[in-house]
Amino acid sequence: MAKNITIIGAGIVGIATASYLRRDGHAVTVVDMRPPGEYTSFGNAGILSPGSCVPQALPGVLSKVPGFLSDPLGPLAIRPAHFLKALPWFLRLVAASRLSRVEQIADALRPLLQQTFDAYAPLVQHAGVADMIRQTGYVVAYSSRAALARDALPWKLRRDRGVVVEEIDSAGIKQHVPQLKGEYEAGLYLPEQGYVTNPERLTKSLAEQFLKDGGQIVQRKVLDIEVSPEGPRKLVTDAGNMALETLVICAGSHSNEFTAKLGDSVPLEAERGYHVTYSDPQFTLPMPVFLPQQKVFITPMEMGLRIAGQSEFAGNEAEPNYARADVLAKQMQQIFPGISNVDSTRWMGRRPSMPDSLPVIGPASKMPNVWYAFGHGHIGLCGGAPTGRALADLIAGRTPDVNLVPFSVTRF
Numbered sequence: 434m435a436k437n438i439t440i441i442g443a444g445i446v447g448i449a450t451a452s453y454l455r456r457d458g459h460a461v462t463v464v465d466m467r468p469p470g471e472y473t474s475f476g477n478a479g480i481l482s483p484g485s486c487v488p489q490a491l492p493g494v495l496s497k498v499p500g501f502l503s504d505p506l507g508p509l510a511i512r513p514a515h516f517l518k519a520l521p522w523f524l525r526l527v528a529a530s531r532l533s534r535v536e537q538i539a540d541a542l543r544p545l546l547q548q549t550f551d552a553y554a555p556l557v558q559h560a561g562v563a564d565m566i567r568q569t570g571y572v573v574a575y576s577s578r579a580a581l582a583r584d585a586l587p588w589k590l591r592r593d594r595g596v597v598v599e600e601i602d603s604a605g606i607k608q609h610v611p612q613l614k615g616e617y618e619a620g621l622y623l624p625e626q627g628y629v630t631n632p633e634r635l636t637k638s639l640a641e642q643f644l645k646d647g648g649q650i651v652q653r654k655v656l657d658i659e660v661s662p663e664g665p666r667k668l669v670t671d672a673g674n675m676a677l678e679t680l681v682i683c684a685g686s687h688s689n690e691f692t693a694k695l696g697d698s699v700p701l702e703a704e705r706g707y708h709v710t711y712s713d714p715q716f717t718l719p720m721p722v723f724l725p726q727q728k729v730f731i732t733p734m735e736m737g738l739r740i741a742g743q744s745e746f747a748g749n750e751a752e753p754n755y756a757r758a759d760v761l762a763k764q765m766q767q768i769f770p771g772i773s774n775v776d777s778t779r780w781m782g783r784r785p786s787m788p789d790s791l792p793v794i795g796p797a798s799k800m801p802n803v804w805y806a807f808g809h810g811h812i813g814l815c816g817g818a819p820t821g822r823a824l825a826d827l828i829a830g831r832t833p834d835v836n837l838v839p840f841s842v843t844r845f
Contacts, residue, residue: 435457435458435459435460436459436460436678436679436828437459437460437462437678437679438454438459438460438461438462438678438679438680438681438828439461439462439463439464439668439675439677439678439679439680439681440454440461440462440463440464440680440681440683441464441465441655441668441680441681441682441683441684441691442463442464442465442682442683442684442685442688442807443463443464443465443467443468443469443470443472443636443640443650444465444469444470444472444473444474444636444683444685444813444817445470445474445632445635445636445639445813445814445817446683446685446806446807446809446813446816446817446820446821447463447465447681447683447684447806448463448469448470448636448639448640448643448817449552449553449556449639449817449818449820449821449822450681450683450806450820450821450824450825451463451640451643451648451821452556452639452642452643452646452648452821453556453818453821453822453824453825454681454821454824454825454828455643455646455647455648456555456646456825457825457828457829459828460647461643461648461649462648462649462650462651462675463640463643463648463649463650463651464650464651464653464655464668464670464675465650465651465652465653466652466653466654466655466671467652468637468652469636469637469639469640469650470632470633470634470635470636470637470640471633472685472782472783473685473686473782473783473784473785473813474632474633474636474813474814475632475633475780475782476632476633476706476708476710476741476780476781476782477632477706477708477741477782477813477814478628478708478721478730478732478739478741478742479628479629479630479631479632479721479732479734479739479741479814480571480626480627480628480721480730480732480814480815481549481550481553481566481568481626481627481628481629481814481815482546482549482571482623482626482627482812482815483546483547483548483549483550483596483625483626483815484543484546484591484596484597484598484623484625484626485542485546485811485812485815486538486539486540486542486543486546486590486591486594486596487535487539487542487587487590487591488529488530488535488538488539488542488789488790488791489526489786489790489810489811490526490527490529490530490535490788490790491530491535491586491587492530492531492532492535492586493530494526494527494530495527495530505760508727508728508729508742508743508744509743509744509745510743510744510745510746510754510757511745511746511747512745512746512747512748512751512754514747514751515746515747515748515751516746518748519702519746519748521700522700522702522788523788525700525788525789526788526789528788529788529789529790534789535590536590537839538789538790538791538839539590539591539593539594540594540839541791541836541839541840542790542791542812543594543595543596544835544836545794545816545819545820545823545835545840546812546815546816546819547595548818548819548822548834548835549815549816549818549819550566550568550627552818552819552821552822553566553817553818554566556639556642556818557635557638557639559642560638560639560641560642561638561642562634562635562638562639564630565629565630565631565634565635565638566627566629567627567628567629567630567720568625568626568627569626569627569628569719569720569721570609570622570623570624570625570626570627570720571622571623571626571627571628571720571721571722571723571730572601572606572609572610572613572620572621572622572720572721572722572723573620573621573622573623573722573723573724573725574606574610574613574615574617574620574722574723574724575617575618575619575620575725575726576615576616576617576618576726577618577619578618578619580619580725580726581619581620581621584725588621596623596625597623597624597625598621598622598623599621599622599623599624600619600620600621601619601620601621601622602618602619602620603616603617603618603619603620605620605622606620609622609719609720610718610719610720610722612716612717612718612769613718613722613768614769614770615767615768626721628720628721628732628733629814630733630734630735631734631735631736632814634735651675653670653671653672653675654670654671655668655669655670655684655691656669656670656671657669657694658677658680658691658694658695659674660694660695660800663801663802664680664800664801664802664803665677665680665694665695665800665802665803668680677802678802679802679803679804679828680800680802680803680804681803681804681805681806681824682695682803682804682805682806682807683806683807684807685783685785685807685813686701686702686703686704686749686783686784686785686786687749688701688785688793688805688807688808689701692797692805692842695797695799695800695803696797696798696799696800697797697798697799697805697842697845698845699787699793699808699842699845700787700788700845701785701786701787701807701808702746702786702787702788703746703747703748703749703783703784703785703786704744704745704746704783704784704785704786704810705743705744705745705746705747705753705757705781705782705783705784706741706742706743706744706745706781706782706783706784707741707742707743707745707753707755707757707758707760707761707779707780707781707782708739708740708741708742708758708761708779708780708782709739709740709758709761709762709765709777709778709779709780710734710736710737710738710739710777710778710780711737711738711739711740711765711772711773711774711777712736712737712775712776712777712778713737713773713775713776714737714738714769714772714773715772715773716738716769717733717738718731718732718733718738719733720733721733724764724768727742727764728742728744729741729742729761729764730742731765731768737777738772740761740762740764740765740768741761742761743757743758743760743761745757749783753781754781755779755781757781758779758780758781759779762774762777762779784809784810784811784813785807785808785809785810785813786808786810786811787808787810789844790810790811791808791839791840791844792806792807792808792809792810792812792816792820792840793805793806793807793808793840793841793842794806794820794823794824794837794840795824795827795837795840795841795842796827796842797842798842798843804824804827804828805842806820806821806824819835823835823837
């Protein structure tokens with residue numbers, strides 16, 4: 434039976450969810466204070482990786498944190514003013530890093546993300562932007578065989594779950610990505626993976642098609658949710674109230690602000706990431722490159738070459754610290770000496786990160802007309818369409834083809 438559904442959030446997860454719900458014939462309205470794709474979905478690394486089933490925290494993570502924090506070029510920063518507020522989240526992160534839990538998380542993520550290309554296909558074909566999805570594979574480059582050996586666990590976790598991972602030597606790296614001139618002794622090639630040529634344009638294109646298909650997008654700031662004993666009944670916005678029947682929360686790093694009003698306390702952190710995009714680098718790459726020792730992806734995009742990475746914890750409201758982006762720029766100069774930085778741009782976004790690396794997908798615990806789809810952290814682009822399809826199945830009373838129990842909000 435068709436429903437009137439309101440979605441808070443116009444990022445890739447919200448728009449993909451809206452698209453799948455509209456395909457089922459529901460009346461769908463998306464509400465966001467920004468236009469589609471102009472918040473976190475704007476500036477990610479663009480990677481579509483069905484193999485991204487490895488959680489952020491692995492055994493021994495706690496011992497690595499001091500080294501990350503003391504390295505000015507390191508991948509992690511925590512602002513002192515935010516440390517105490519984030520401490521409970523980090524304690525949960527460490528608890529989720531024991532091997533048995535890591536195996537469970539990987540088991541849950543792989544079936545969801547394995548659908549990445551399949552779930553995007555009908556959406557991008559319908560919107561006429563299938564060419565934005567590239568399944569080229571990507572290369573992982575290590576400076577030494579010893580460095581690759583130290584990362585044996587995450588690659589074993591992937592291989593054990595059916596991800597194709599091919600070992601290559603320095604010659605293989607150069608064969609796949611001849612533009613990569615540094616000394617890389619060992620590497621991997623993941624042929625099933627890929628990328629999006631412009632994450633913002635992808636989100637906007639799907640949003641435009643959603644509008645053509647009869648959906649609605651309302652640009653408003655949601656201030657509050659009026660809740661009755663039967664569930665939420667109104668959104669209070671900066672442009673008046675909006676009546677509610679069925680509500681879906683896809684509000685990224687702000688999602689827990691809304692779930693708290695609905696009886697669900699969720700440990701969600703705004704894990705900030707940065708990028709630098711080089712609009713005229715004087716060369717391009719045939720596929721993305723992942724450098725795990727620096728923890729950065731370099732992705733060829735229609736607007737240039739982008740390096741993305743960094744994990745900074747400072748909350749939602751603090752101003753960007755573009756020194757973190759400058760770290761990426763320094764690394765880019767080391768990787769590609771002499772790269773042209775003419776018209777390069779810096780950006781910061783807020784990943785909605787859960788301490789166990791599992792998004793929240795499914796019904797609210799206390800409100801029968803509320804559904805959740807948020808907390809994807811580093812896998813929002815990969816998980817956007819699979820999440821939207823799975824949630825549409827749930828709302829329609831169909832059984833999703835992926836087990837969503839591990840993603841339930843009740844796990845907390």
